[in-house]
Amino acid sequence: RVLVGTKVDENHQNWVTAYNMLTGIRVSVSRTNAKLDRELTDQDFEAKQKSTFDMYEPPSSAPSPSNSSFRQCADRFSNSAGNELVPSAKYDFKFKDYAPWVFRNLRTKFKLDPADYLMSLTGKYILSELGSPGKSGSFFYFSRDYKYIIKTIHHAEHKFLRKILKDYYQHVLDNPNTLLSQFYGLHRVKMPWGKKIHFVVMNNLFPPHRDIHMTFDLKGSTVGRDYREEDIESHPRATLKDLNWMRRKRTLELGMQKKRLFLEQLQRDVRLLQRLEIMDYSLLIGIHDLERGNEENLRDKTLRVFNPGGEDPDPANDPHTVLMRTPSKLENEKKARELRHMIKSEKPIPMGLATEKMPDTLDEPRKHSVFYSDDGGFGATHENNGPATEVYYLGVIDCLTHYGVIKKIEHFWKGLSSDSSQISALPPQEYGERFYQFIEGVTMSQEVAARARFQQEEA
C-alpha cells in the first residue's frame, strides 16, 4: 500500500504524462488563483478552460527562458479561439481544467492554502506512483509531500463528476465535515497522438507524518471481500477487506459522542450517494497504533516512498538527496511567501521554485474537520474513557461509480452464482443501506458488544 510507491522521474514510463499533468495544474491553477475572487455562477459548473502547451525554443541570441522571461515568452503567442497558448513546456500537449472556479472554491472550503497546494503539486521530482493499477485501471500518484493523490479516472467517471458537481459542491457547503473524498481539481491531459487522460486531485486520507499499521477498505459486502491471510505476512501493509475485519472481530472504538458525530455525518453522506445513484464506494480506515508509534522516522519514510526497491540509498551519493531533504520551517515560509507573491502578481510559477516541502508536523488545514482533528485523524476513545491507543484515519472513497449499465450487467451475472444480497453491485439504495448498517455495527464498542451478549444470555 501507501509506502510502496515508485518515484516518477525521467526514466519512469509515465514520466511525460505525469510531467504534463503537473505542468497543466501549475499553469491553470495559478492562472485561476491569480484572479480576484468572485461569486460562483451556474456557468462555472459547466466551464472548461483549455490550454495548449508548445515546446518553445528560444532564439539563440536571447537568454534562455528564466523565471522572469517566462511571461515575456508567453506574450509572444497570441490567443486563438479561447485557447491559451503556453510556451516553454518540455512537451507538446493540451490541458483542460474543468470548472476551475468551482474547484478553487472547494479548495477554500476545504481550507487549503493556494500557495501550499501549488507547492505540494508542482515540484520537480514530485510524484510517486502507487503500485500497478488495480482492476479498475486507475493510476494513483502521491504528491511528493504525500498530502495529495492524483487518481486517473475513466471517461464515464469524469462525465459523472461533472454532472453531479453542483450537488457535491452544495453538500460540501452544507457538510463542512463530510467524510466523502475531497475533490480539489478535475483535469484532462491530451497527448499529441490523441490519448486523453482524465484525472482528479484529492486528499490523501493518510497522514504524511504517521505510520499506518493497518488498512481496511470496507463495503459491507462479503463476496470477494477477503485479502488472503497467507499473503499478509509478506505484505504487511496490504489493504484488508470486510472478511479480514470480521475475522479479527475489530471495532471502531469511538465512545458515545464521537460515535454519534461520525454516524450522523456518515448517514448524511450516504444519503447523498444514494440520491445520486452512486455505489461501489467504501470506507477506508487506516489505523495508527500509538503504542507502536512510528517505526521509521520521517526521513527514512521519505526515502522509502521514493525508493521502493528496498535498499536505502546512501543519501550522500544520491543525486536526489537535495530534493528529499526536509527543509526548515523558515525555508518553507520563505517559499510560501514567494509563491503567494507570484500568484498575486499573476506570474506563472516556475517549475523549480515549488519544490520540496516535507511537513514534520501537520499543517493547519486538516485540523478543521472533526474527523481529522486528532493528529490529522480521529482518535479512538473507549466507552469507559480508558486511554485510547489508536488513531483512525478514515473517509469514504471511490465514490464516482454511477449505477449504470455496467453494474446492472454485473448484478445479473453475479446474481446467478451467489447470494444476491451479498454481492457488491446492489442498486444504490440497498447498497447504501447495507454499507451504513455494516459501519454502524462496526462502531459498536467491545464493551457494548459484550454487554449486549450478556443481556441476551440473561433474557
Ligand code: ATP
Ligand atoms: P476499484 O474500483 O477496483 O475498487 P479503484 O481504482 O477505483 O479500484 P479505489 O477504490 O479508489 O481504486 O482505491 C484503491 C485503494 O487506493 C484504496 O483501497 C486505498 O488503499 C487507496 N486509496 C484510494 N483513495 C485514497 C485516499 N483518498 N487516501 C488514501 N488512500 C487511498
Ligand code: CA
Ligand atoms: Ca474501490
Ligand code: CA
Ligand atoms: Ca472504482
